[in-house]
Amino acid sequence: MSGVVVPVVRIQREDFDVAAEIARLTEGRADIGAVVTFCGLCRDEQGRLSALELEHYPGMAEAEIARIAGEAIERWPLQGLTVIHRHGKVRPGENIVLVVTASAHRQAAFEAANFLMDYLKSRAPFWKKEHHADGSAGGWVDAKEIDDKAAGRWKAPSK
């Protein structure tokens, strides 16, 4: 491990470039052996949706993701970590969220990315509203109990 890892956390309306974000973590380094990326995209739900509108709590969204990222850095030997979450209107096929973890070995990178996504889903202050393709009024997406359970499994020490 070289020095303190400072996570990159960005909340933005615009899209992101996955390859550029990987390069940002790995550029000029020879100690990283594993990079895991998770990218969440907007689905159209069999043609039912024309878009998702992501509302967020400015300030807290950044702070909460930074807290989650800090916890990942404490738990796994990471050499780099990036979390980007979009807000505003996102159309089917477009990116919503990106997690990139870099480590010497794959296990830490995989586990940390998984942990980050589970926690983002249940703790990051974002809410999705559906826009229907047929023009009818869309509603707010319901939180899934399975997402809370997924976050809960990390409470037991995993290593």
Place this chain on the structure above:
Amino acid sequence: MATKLIYFAWVRERIGKPEEDVELPAGIETVADLLRWLKSRGEEYEHALQYPDVIRVAINQEHVEHREKIAGAREIALFPPMTGG
């Protein structure tokens, strides 16, 4: 001292405003007290807070439980369970 309340998603839509400053009456000590008091402020609040157990709360931009004391809170946010990611 006025406390800033912020609402998100369907809590915001049902209450009909994104935020407001309120003077909390004496005796409102915890988040649960606040939710009970707000619910009594009118139909729109009653509609938004009908099932207080599902409402998530953040004080000064950090998640808290309903038993948390609200003394010293500058900003209290009320919102449904999160659906990001």
